């Protein structure tokens with residue numbers, strides 16, 4: 001008996017080859033195989049003699065000649081190559097898939113199989129190309145799928161998945177074996193091959209499930225780490241994400257919400273609108289359950305398909321609290337104000353009219369130039385103007401040019417980028433102008449700004465933008481400028497030490513603060529105010545009152561304040577008598593009279609008078625020595641303690657001597673002694689006095705020349 005024979009009749013050669021290799025794998029050489037397909041003539045002898053005719057589809061069977069003996073024919077049931085299915089797993093639900101085949105029934109058959117295998121979330125459209133056909137519905141196709149018929153796919157479709165030719169199903173193989181009475185010794189190979197694909201697919205799926213799990217866990221921790229409520233719904237409105245912050249804000253548990261329709265849990269969010277319109281909304285205020293939320297809604301669209309909506313929200317009261325905390329922090333940085341117009345004490349005509357002018361200036365946004373002697377309250381006025389202006393909620397950033405070291409001034413004022421110089425902080429640093437954005441920058445002692453800085457300042461004031469040191473981008477700054485000085489800028493312009501163009505930029509709205517001599521009627525009002533502030537009662541004898549009224553108060557209100565502190569320490573009891581008054585005040589007659597012109601008077605008050613006082617209380621060399629040390633530290637923007645000063649003195653003094661000298665320098669306004677061991681620093685007056693002292697000391701014989709170098 002010869003080997004049984006099988007004739008394979010298929011539409012295409014490719015399918016015929018697949019069938020042949022399927023049968024060979026199962027039956028080996030125990031079967032004779034003949035093939036016939038579209039391009040091959042049917043051999044009538046083979047047709048009549050073969051034991052079994054295996055056709056690839058009903059369509060092929062129907063197309064055979066009427067004389068054909070259908071009793072020996074078997075239509076192959078076909079499966080898919082499992083491993084190829086992986087390509088379909090990544091397709092989103094609702095993806096429009098054009099299923100391309102060479103006949104409509106194979107396309108429909110393949111689609112039915114895919115649906116049975118679980119791909120029922122995809123939208124399949126069977127397709128067989130017709131000559132000259134131009135289907136409009138092909139434009140909305142996302143992907144074309146085929147079993148080996150790539151050449152039939154319309155050119156307009158870019159994405160393609162080829163699942164390769166479909167092999168013969170295992171049940172058809174068993175039917176053939178039964179019909180031809182064939183041994184099934186190699187069956188295990190075929191089944192092994194078949195199941196190997198299953199196992200591989202299963203393994204890949206398990207991996208991707210694991211990966212998805214890990215990804216989900218990561219996403220969940222990200223969602224829970226943010227300080228915003230996050231809720232996500234799918235396209236049917238079911239809640240899929242409900243993070244910890246959402247639980248906290250809405251006081252709902254995620255467990256009770258996930259999987260439910262959002263309409264049953266949080267209908268107020270009105271997410272159907274987003275599902276319908278596919279348009280997001282950002283930063284909308286929503287009142288819900290006694291809360292005010294700032295809500296943003298974003299539709300999730302993947303490859304053109306709406307997958308759901310993500311909602312993020314914050315409790316507005318918390319946002320406001322954070323804002324308050326930031327404000328508090330800026331207070332601790334010294335960026336807010338202490339004084340408003342109510343804190344400006346005085347009843348005199350001059351202070352009242354100055355206050356009235358200042359209130360008007362505060363209402364505009366122009367640059368203000370405040371002039372006045374030391375201690376008259378220029379900064380107090382600057383703060384009050386800021387507080388009364390529309391920028392009151394922004395920062396008030398004071399910059400003291402007398403204390404600004406020239407080579408650090410630019411980076412202080414305009415900031416720097418990371419790595420712009422040795423010692424530059426990581427991430428760079430914001431400059432004072434940037435800090436003052438939307439607020440006020442107070443350029444104190446502007447007359448002390450070095451010429452190089454004056455030029456940069458002028459540019460910034462003109463352009464209202466800064467560039468950080470080492471940076472290459474301009475940063476726009478919206479600041480109001482208030483400048484102040486106790487110097488005569490007009491004089492400085494004529495000497496070439498102050499830029500005229502900068503002066504006109506600053507002197508838009510001038511404000512002159514009267515000195516204490518011009519408002520003597522305020523003297524005892526201020527004294528009362530300072531005593532009351534310290535909860536202290538002091539009476540002044542008529543003689544003392546007279547002395548105080550006749551004194552010229554070169555250091556103005558600051559000097560008066562310090563004098564009151566002095567009295568509080570030295571007066572035992574509550575009456576201030578002549579013996580309590582320091583010599584410099586009693587000997588006021590020794591000071592230049594008020595009839596001198598203002599600039600000469602200032603000079604005398606600030607330098608000569610102080611020099612006289614110092615000369616009466618010890619050696620000028622010692623004072624020069626102390627101020628030099630303080631000036632050196634100030635250049636490094638550091639304060640220094642008494643012990644360090646003692647150790648650095650070139651002509652030794654005891655600690656108590658240094659203490660007394662520091663106290664006198666402090667009373668004269670030359671230094672500022674920090675509270676609670678913060679160390680001491682030199683003031684602008686101190687720097688001027690030091691200059692004067694050096695000139696004086698240089699005239700003294702037998703001094704080491706290097707000691708008296710000019711102030712740098």
Ligand SMILES: Nc1ncnc2c1ncn2[C@@H]1O[C@H](COP(=O)(O)OP(=O)(O)OP(=O)(O)O)[C@@H](O)[C@H]1O
Nearest residue numbers: 343344345373374375376377378379380486557558
């Ligand atoms: N009108 C006022 N009422 C109450 N206190 C005042 C008044 N003016 C100034 N002071 C007080 O006097 C001190 C000096 O004020 P401020 O620092 O504003 O003066 P300044 O003119 O800016 O001084 P400088 O020229 O030295 O910078 C401050 O402690 C302030 O509290």
